[in-house]
Amino acid sequence: MDTRQILRLLIVLSGLNGACDALFCNCTAPQCEKDGYKCETNGACVASTSVIKGQEQHVRLCIQKEDLVPPGQPFYCLSAEGLMNTHCCYSDYCNSIDLRLPTVTNGPGSGQDWGPVELTAVVVGPVFVLCVLVLLGLVLFQHHQRAYGHRQRLEVEDPSTEHMFLAKDKTLQDLIYDLSTSGSGSGLPLFVQRTVARTIVLQEIIGKGRFGEVWRGKWRGGDVAVKIFSSREERSWFREAEIYQTIMLRHENILGFIAADNKDNGTWTQLWLVSDYHENGSLFDYLNRYSVTIEGMIKLALSAASGLAHLHMEILGTQGKPGIAHRDLKSKNILVKKNCTCAIADLGLAVRHESVSDTIDIAPNQRVGTKRYMAPEVLEETINMRHFDSFKCADIYALGLVYWEIARRCNAGGIHEEYQLPYYDLVPSDPSIEEMRKVVCDQRLRPNIPNWWQSYEALRVMGKIMRECWYANGAARLTALRIKKTLSQLSVDEDMKI
Ligand SMILES: Nc1ncnc2c1ncn2[C@@H]1O[C@H](COP(=O)(O)OP(=O)(O)OP(=O)(O)O)[C@@H](O)[C@H]1O
Ligand SMILES: [Mg+2]
Secondary structure, rough: OOOHHHHHHHHHHHHHHHHHEEEEEOOOOOHHHHOOEEEEEEEEEEEEEEOOOOOOEEEEEOOOHHOOOOOOOOOHHHHHHOEEOOOOOOOOOOOHOOOOOOOOOOOOOOOOOOHHHHHHHHHHHHHHHHHHHHHHHHHHHHHHHHHHHHHHHHHHHHHHHHOOOOHHOOHHHHHHHHHHHHHHOOOOOHHHHHHHHOEEEEEEEEEEOOEEEEEEEEEEOOOEEEEEEEEHHHHHHHHHHHHOOOOOOOOOOOEEEEEEEEEEEOOOOEEHHHEEOOOOHHHHHHHHOOOOOOHHHHHOOOOOOHHHHHHHEEOOOOOOOOOEOOOOHHHOOOOOOOOOOOOEEEOOOOEEOOOOEEEOOOOOOOOOHHHHOOOOOHHOOOOOOOHHHHHHHHHHHHHHHHHHHHHOOOOOOOOOOOOOOOOOOOOOOOOOOHHHHHHHHHOOOOOOOOOOHHHHHHHHHHHHHHHHHHHOOHHHOOOOHHHHHHHHHHHHHOOOOO
């Protein structure tokens, strides 16, 4: 760029500046009379025409730059239909033009002949439309969020994999194997659970408990157990399903959970919990029917301890499990598998330990479970519920009672006793808390350990374990892991093939 060009540019720029700073306009205001009806401004010239009371009025003025608000459409430059025509311009004396008179339209919408109804409509109408639009927006947003959440879930539980899980030739065992090797360690995907549950054919009722009925059902030729809760018991159903699906809970000595389903038949909701079926039924049923050998006793006791140790144990890591306390351990809630080992069942009252915050996952109530099996501190309500280990100690007390039920049925040396519930000789058949408390806490009585058990190593060890499960002081009791180790050693000493 040469000097001449630069000079020309400077002149143009200064000219522009000058035009901005000193714009001359026609002015009809009285104070402009002395300046010859002119004014000077840094903003705009404005001309406006109006009809007031039938009289034409032409106004010309200067508007200062700072009054030109909002930018682009200053209020001073707006016309008002039927009232005023306004024109702003930005060159010297540009407002000398004569504007047309504002046109008065008396048709609908002109606003001049509006009655209160029309005025209300004009005000309320747009507000109403705005509300509808906002509502519509909200509905669409929520729908989108839900669809998104659903999509997320489906991505996690991709139904296109359903054929993999539910291929015609798959048995339940295959299915469970698939999930234990490929799954998250917390159970079958929910859509598979639902499909399995809805293709089960119920066969016969096998038991009735506090929360509902237990049925034997058939799925692809195999047996399954179906616990059916009434709709009143939805919370129990939900809680039990939730606990069974705790990550990494699966263990050979814990009842194998298959599916949970809530089926609405129009009138009520059927709540199903599907699990492995064990034809021997509960340990209570089994001991009532059969006596056991020393080997059989150790096998039952060791497997029950293994199940409880796994339940109690916290496993750290992303694929870990929290510590869980059962809170309703008894011979009716332990099932006997075909190979005569135990599977701990009925996890509906269990509590989980959140070790990071050292809290328990639900607000635990003082006394749950079965009165006969309640530990002294539960009967007396002195249990420290903020301390998770107290619940484990209460489980150990109940395990000791279960061991007593088993050991009584041990036919060592040809002697064995008939089946009895713990405290059968001390409390009535359906004891109250008060009756249990008197015996267990006040009189500090425990089930009888016969002297002749001392003559058999296995029964002696079992008796010792029981005593150490029954201490009044929960913290002094054995742990499930300790019991498991003692019984493992006993099985070695007894030359058992386990
Ligand atoms: N998976 C299963 N396989 C075989 N039999 C089972 C199974 N689950 C439960 N049963 C049988 O059904 C019975 C009823 O079980 P349920 O858990 O509903 O009640 P309960 O344990 O007898 O009493 P409670 O309500 O106090 O726990 C059991 O005692 C057992 O005989
Ligand atoms: Mg039960």
